[in-house]
Amino acid sequence: MAKALAFPSVAWFDAVRAVFNSDERYRGAGGGRCDCVVGLKIGEAVFVLAFEGVECVSAVAADDAALVDVDFFLAMSAEDWREMITNIAENDGADLHHTLNTLDLARDEGLAASRHGDQFREDLFFRYNQTLQFFFDASARVKTAVDNGKLVKL
Amino acid sequence: MATVENGTEQFDLGWMRRTGPWNTRAPRGKHGLTLADVAVGAYGEAPDESDNQTGRPRGAVARPGSYRIGGYAVRSKSEIWLDNASFLYEEALQRQWSSATDVPWHTIEPLPDDVEQAECQLATFLTEVEFVAGDVPARWVSLTTPDFLEPRQVLLAQVMDEARHMDVFRKRALANGGGLMQATGATSGFVGGIDLSRDFTEMSSRLHVSGEGAVLTLFRMGELMAQNEAEKVIYRLCAQDEARHVAFGIMHLRYMASAAPERREEIHCYLDEAEAGIIGAANPVGQLTPTSESMAIILGGGKANFDDGMNKVIAIRRRQLGEYKKRVISAGFGERFENGRSGVDRMIDHAA
Numbered sequence: 001m002a003k004a005l006a007f008p009s010v011a012w013f014d015a016v017r018a019v020f021n022s023d024e025r026y027r028g029a030g031g032g033r034c035d036c037v038v039g040l041k042i043g044e045a046v047f048v049l050a051f052e053g054v055e056c057v058s059a060v061a062a063d064d065a066a067l068v069d070v071d072f073f074l075a076m077s078a079e080d081w082r083e084m085i086t087n088i089a090e091n092d093g094a095d096l097h098h099t100l101n102t103l104d105l106a107r108d109e110g111l112a113a114s115r116h117g118d119q120f121r122e123d124l125f126f127r128y129n130q131t132l133q134f135f136f137d138a139s140a141r142v143k144t145a146v147d148n149g150k151l152v153k154l
Numbered sequence: 155m156a157t158v159e160n161g162t163e164q165f166d167l168g169w170m171r172r173t174g175p176w177n178t179r180a181p182r183g184k185h186g187l188t189l190a191d192v193a194v195g196a197y198g199e200a201p202d203e204s205d206n207q208t209g210r211p212r213g214a215v216a217r218p219g220s221y222r223i224g225g226y227a228v229r230s231k232s233e234i235w236l237d238n239a240s241f242l243y244e245e246a247l248q249r250q251w252s253s254a255t256d257v258p259w260h261t262i263e264p265l266p267d268d269v270e271q272a273e274c275q276l277a278t279f280l281t282e283v284e285f286v287a288g289d290v291p292a293r294w295v296s297l298t299t300p301d302f303l304e305p306r307q308v309l310l311a312q313v314m315d316e317a318r319h320m321d322v323f324r325k326r327a328l329a330n331g332g333g334l335m336q337a338t339g340a341t342s343g344f345v346g347g348i349d350l351s352r353d354f355t356e357m358s359s360r361l362h363v364s365g366e367g368a369v370l371t372l373f374r375m376g377e378l379m380a381q382n383e384a385e386k387v388i389y390r391l392c393a394q395d396e397a398r399h400v401a402f403g404i405m406h407l408r409y410m411a412s413a414a415p416e417r418r419e420e421i422h423c424y425l426d427e428a429e430a431g432i433i434g435a436a437n438p439v440g441q442l443t444p445t446s447e448s449m450a451i452i453l454g455g456g457k458a459n460f461d462d463g464m465n466k467v468i469a470i471r472r473r474q475l476g477e478y479k480k481r482v483i484s485a486g487f488g489e490r491f492e493n494g495r496s497g498v499d500r501m502i503d504h505a506a
Contacts, residue, residue: 029256030391032248033185035241053185054248096380101390105378105470119480120404126370126397127245129390 004145007085008042008078012144013049013059020138021055030130038132039066039073042081049135051128056135071121072114074100076107082146084136089144093137100125100133174213189304190240204229204301212301228298232413234354236405239304242398246311249398251391253322261383262330268457269381270332272448276376277327278335279445281320283345283369287399288316290349290361298354308402315395322388329384338444347431355410355417356424362403364428367481370396371474372445375467379452400481407485422490425482429498475502 005012104111112125197213208220291309351357376389454463490496
């Protein structure tokens with residue numbers, strides 16, 4: 001039985017990448033070529049995902065300074081991230097209230113942002129939104145433990 | 155053409171000697187063989203000025219005596235060029251979707267009458283404006299020399315995108331017990347005026363940067379408002395397409411700003427007009443229009459919560475204006491926000 005991987009961690013993102021990269025369904029239906037570098041600010045933790053072609057080619061832990069260079073970053077409290085990941089796990093994909101775009105518009109401070117302020121690069125969040133949603137929805141197939149040790153997906 | 159000499163059929167194989175640059179082996183990249191990969195040597199060289207009026211593919215050998223077929227008005231590179239057209243085209247090809255099979259239509263269920271009417275009003279409006287969004291680039295494709303094939307290809311892909319948007323909102327209106335509502339008339343105002351543009355850049359600044367930028371916000375809002383997974387998918391995928399069209403406009407303006415600086419004032423005038431349109435009825439997130447009222451009803455969850463819904467519309471309208479401003483800055487025309495020419499900051503302050 002697979003060991004539960006802690007969210008957030010590079011190992012967890014690598015497991016999600018493996019699911020995402022190997023499932024051809026994510027390459028159609030509005031998914032497909034996606035070239036961007038995405039920062040994730042999960043509470044105080046920072047990760048950087050690189051998408052190239054039809055794959056997520058890397059996930060690394062980083063520090064706050066890395067957010068200057070990414071095309072855009074998604075920032076929420078650790079609690080809100082856990083809620084989103086748990087919701088995805090429980091519903092085999094985000095429900096109507098937990099999609100990335102919904103979280104972005106429903107929050108006063110938004111979800112997607114950048115340090116460079118270039119809207120052309122920030123717009124990549126919109127241009128590749130389905131791919132990003134596919135990526136996080138793929139996490140439903142990864143046995144996950146949130147960082148307080150609670151298992152969210154068996 | 156075969157001829158017969160002394161009873162023997164002879165072939166004229168002269169065409170075999172009339173080639174463009176030969177021994178061309180375009181290298182295949184890791185994303186397949188893309189349009190950028192085949193832009194090699196002379197095949198990749200778009201002229202600053204094109205005299206190609208015959209439909210000759212760029213790099214092909216001219217055919218003596220060819221008659222003019224195109225009447226191409228756009229023959230100056232700076233009028234239509236952008237640096238990432240090949241990339242956008244491949245992205246458009248690879249991120250296509252089907253309104254028939256990629257939308258989970260089975261998730262649509264009956265809604266309260268007022269919400270269904272609001273959904274159908276929005277769908278009517280979107281079907282209406284997407285006609286313009288398809289017709290206009292299609293017309294400019296036909297006016298552009300084949301030497302500028304990369305931007306032409308992006309525009310052709312856009313026409314396909316807009317065709318899909320037209321049909322998917324028509325399908326939504328007819329899928330759940332409602333139907334089309336009264337046409338909003340948006341196409342007779344700012345939106346329809348886009349087709350009166352006399353110049354490609356005038357059209358692009360109106361259509362891609364301001365018009366589609368505004369509709370992009372509407373699509374994103376649609377995803378937020380969605381009552382079921384089908385609507386989520388519809389609006390999310392339409393927003394992706396729209397963001398690609400917006401990217402075309404920004405990159406074209408960037409190119410214009412550097413390649414034809416003498417046209418900066420002219421472009422500012424186009425942006426003046428576009429910003430005047432942002433506050434009008436053509437803006438779906440604007441004030442007191444059937445569409446903004448529809449969105450308020452959907453966001454509020456019904457007529458009874460109209461005020462709550464309208465407050466959300468206003469908040470998103472502010473974000474829409476802020477994104478427009480940042481796109482114009484990204485395109486290289488940010489001085490209008492520093493010198494008082496643009497009224498967008500005032501619109502943001504007074505959005506209501």
